[in-house]
Amino acid sequence: MSDVMTPEQRSRLMRRVGSKDTRPERVIRSLLHTLGYRFRLHRKDLPGTPDLVLPKYRTAIFVHGCFWHSHDCPKGARPQSNADFWGNKLDSNRRRDARVCVELQKRGWKVLTLWECQLSDTVALAALVNRELRGADDLDSR
Numbered sequence: 001m002s003d004v005m006t007p008e009q010r011s012r013l014m015r016r017v018g019s020k021d022t023r024p025e026r027v028i029r030s031l032l033h034t035l036g037y038r039f040r041l042h043r044k045d046l047p048g049t050p051d052l053v054l055p056k057y058r059t060a061i062f063v064h065g066c067f068w069h070s071h072d073c074p075k076g077a078r079p080q081s082n083a084d085f086w087g088n089k090l091d092s093n094r095r096r097d098a099r100v101c102v103e104l105q106k107r108g109w110k111v112l113t114l115w116e117c118q119l120s121d122t123v124a125l126a127a128l129v130n131r132e133l134r135g136a137d138d139l140d141s142r
Contacts, residue, residue: 024116025051025063028125035126037133046109048100057133059110062097066116070094073117 029052032039039052039061046053050060066075070090079086101111112132118125 024119027119028063028114047103059112059133060104061112063114068093069097071115075117
């Protein structure tokens with residue numbers, strides 16, 4: 001399928017894509033706050049500048065867009081136009097994500113990656129977050 005936008009329109013659209021305070025990130029922040037978790041945003045002293053950091057649980061959370069981080073879901077499909085550029089770009093993002101995850105784990109941090117496509121089911125997302133942060137034993141105490 002060819003792009004429905006001109007290269008100039010596509011470029012203008014891509015320039016507007018932000019890396020902080022995205023809609024998926026705001027949804028996760030709201031959910032965590034509702035569940036009673038407290039967190040810090042974008043800690044620059046940690047590798048990869050995690051989107052959210054929960055110091056009490058020594059957990060770094062990355063909220064990834066399915067397209068930008070090549071998730072294995074329909075939203076993560078790669079563009080067919082300019083395939084070499086996008087292949088290199090998205091592969092580079094995945095390599096960086098893996099490298100950052102390893103570095104954080106070496107420093108004793110737990111890493112949780114939440115995907116844009118998971119936002120549609122907040123009940124399942126809340127259960128996942130509780131399970132990852134508190135463990136299966138503590139779910140009844142919340």
